[in-house]
Amino acid sequence: MANAEVFQVRTVEAPQLPAPVSTSGVIGWMRLNLFSSIGNTILTVVGILIAYSLLAPLIQFALIDAVWVGEDRTACLAQDGGHIGACWAYVGDYLPQFIYGRYPTEEIWRVNVVYALFALLLVPMMIPAVPFKGTNALLLLVVFPIVAYFLLTGLVIGDEEILPIVETAQWGGLLVTLVIAVTGITASLPLGVAFALGRRSKMPIIKFVSVVFIEFWRGVPLITVLFMSSVMLPLFLPEGVTFDKLLRVLVGVTLFSAAYMAEVVRGGLQAIPKGQYEGAMALGLRFWPMMYLIILPQALKLVIPGIVNTFIGLFKDTTLVLIVGMFDLLGQIQSSFSDPTWSTPVQGHTGYLFAALVFWVFCFSMSRYSIFIENKLHTGHKR
Amino acid sequence: MSSETQDAAVKPARASLMNDPQVRGLFYQVLLVLVLVFLGWQIVSNTMANLERQNIASGFGFMENTAGFGIIQALVDYSETSSYGQALLVGFFNTLLVAVIGIFLATIIGFVVGIARLSNNWVISKIAYCYIELVRNIPLLLQIFFWYFAVLRAVPGKRDKWSFLFDTFHLNIAGLRGPKPVFEPGSGAIGYAVIAAIIGMVVLSRWARKRQEATGRQFPVFWSSLGLLIGLPMLAYLLTGMPMHFDLPIFNETGPVFSRGFELGTGFNVIPEFLALTLALAIYTASFIAEIVRAGIQAVSHGQTEAASALGIRPGHTLRLVVIPQAMRVIIPPLTSQYLNLTKNSSLAVAIAFPDLVSVGGTVLNQTGQAIEIIGIWMAVYLSLSLLTSSFMNWYNQRMALVER
DSSP: OGGGGGOOOOOSOOOOOOOOGGGSHHHHHHHHHTOSSHHHHHHHHHHHHHHHHHHHHHHIIIIISOBOOOSSGGGGSOSTTOOOOOBHHHHHHHHHHHHHTTOOGGGHHHHHHHHHHHHHHHHHHHOTTOSOHHHHHHIIIIIHHHHHHHHHHOEEETTEEEEOOOOGGGOOHHHHHHHHHHHHHHHHHHHHHHHHHHHTOSOHHHHHHHHHHHHHHHHSOHHHHHHIIIIIHHHHSOTTOOOOHHHHHHHHHHHHHHHHHHHHHHHHHHHSOHHHHHHHHHTTOOHHHHIIIIIHHHHHHHTHHHHHHHHHHHHHHGGGGGGGTOOBHHHHHHHHTTOGGGOOTTHHHHHHHHHHHHHHHHHHHHHHHHHHHHHHHTTTTOO | OHHHHHHHHHOTTOOOGGGOHHHHHHHHHHHHHHHHHHHHHHHHHHHHHHHHHTTOOOSSGGGGSBOOOOOSOOSSOOOTTSBHHHHHHHHHHHHHHHHHHHHHHHHHHHHHHHHHHTOSOHHHHHHHHHHHHHHTTSOHHHHHHIIIIIITTSSOOTTOOEEETTTTEEEETTEEEEOEEEEOTTTHHHHHHHHHHHHHHHHHHHHHHHHHHHHOOOOOHHHHHHHHHHHHHHHHHHHTTOOEEEEOOOEEOSSSGGGOEEOTTOSEEEOHHHHHHHHHHHHHHHHHHHHHHHHHHHHSOHHHHHHHHHTTOOHHHIIIIIIHHHHHHHHHHHHHHHHHHHHHHGGGGGGGTOOSHHHHHHHHHHHHOOHHHHHHHHHHHHHHHHHHHHHHHHHHHHHHSOOOO
């Protein structure tokens, strides 16, 4: 074979080269995700322009031009025509009011104790790995509300004032927001379960009543419910019986969210296979033991994300109580605008920005938590 | 209980009457009815007593009385001498207007953002993500306040304006002003032309579909429909001797200070309360619709898109002809509840005094003290709106549903 020498056998392995620069690393990523075609490039540029034109003024207002310290409005006024940014000094000055409302200053420790207790009980409840969930739930849902009630409103035994009475008219700010949202959701959960079971009941009258209740509350806006509870409820009661204004609102909010909760729970009940019911009945369990031991634990666990979403909706909707003359966080901020000490052109913007920030942090973290639980519950059978 | 003892021989498991599910069910239901009747009776008798003590006459007689307050935006005839009933009707139409325009805008924004959220373009998808997460985690009331107090109060005052779109639209503290179409006698032909164009569009699209199914040839339905919709009224307008013109708003820049600004009654004015409410509602609801649209599109299996591109269908057509029609089945039920939410949330108008049903009703309530009647009207109206919308959407959903064997 004369031309055998033309063939070459490589005895040394060639060095591995990195992927071409144009398809890997930052440039490759940009080519794939930002500039893959002419249309995409235009979209990218327009998107960046939009983002810049929205973000730049916000950062300028909220951070760069902001006034962080000051005694009164003069600190937040524009000097010789310069830019004016957010007046955080005003928020700092008003912070106690935004958190506690007009709660007496010497009694504020009681609110703090309630906040701390709530956090102490809620955090282990929310972490799936922490044991003693049953005890924890009992403490959070039964013991804590009683303790919080006496701590917040006051405690009088006989003639002795152990904790001075604080009228609910003095409550305000985040305290009212949290009281309404947490009470509303805690009280509406058992009601919602009851109506969900009623809606799936085989007894026609019970089913009918549940359907009417649920569809009625879901069909009307919360505003009309609040008007109803503040204007109409006193008319329904016998003469001489009066209700606290906050309590009236709580009744309305609870009934309203119970209807939504019932629909969420119904979703969970529908997701439980029929075999579970049949199995429970085969074991000789009656209706309530079957529900309590077999069905509800599974159904409620399934709908934790739905319950959290209902809570987020309720938390946002608590702002509506300002329309019936109560001061939740937004109402407290709104009412602080009338104070001449801090009256500047940027006061409103700063207040709203602060309110938006607080609500956003609460709602966003809750929605993240709901997604986290959803992923945890879906392990195994998620495609 | 002689029958009971006789039965016991056949069914020995029967111990007591309370263990019979049917008897027990009947007992519980009778109990429930009794409790409800008792509660209802208590409420009615207490209310009657309370109303009598406060000297409030119940009933809807007050609807005939003169209202005596002005309303800043009325779609039907209204003046201060009109009746309370007329005022409530004005409020109802304003609620409908906000709901319809809000739903229209929210659907468009929601679909655009939802599709943008799934874009391959990183910047676009992240902007959509930020929009959704920002907007839906902030209370709607706060957003309405933001648009009303922070944005629409920051625009120029009455004696000044911002103009855009080639000087046809102007924004100042009194609202958005634009050209107003004025119809003169004989302009009815234009309306008929619009109706004829819509009928023509329906006929055309049916014919085009039939022809495509029979021969496979396509017909440019979209462009010819657009041509019909613009062309026919235009033709009618020209043939009848141009009986319509646009009344431009007149702005006085010079002259005495108090007469500067827009002349009263010129052009078309949208009040800032309406702008703020509709914008806030549309933007807030759109963030929820966007998530629904995203979930719906993701629910369509990827094989469908792959099959479409294997058939050589272009990406735009794939989205429009393959993905969206299948995604709609997942999207429609939650979309309905968002529409209902928007309609119910329009009652937040009361916070910025836009005269919707709740806002006008609140004024009437304060003047007459007829709390039960007013709240009854509110609830009845919103309930029937909810039922109407959901029954319409159920009908639409059934039409779109997958026809299975």
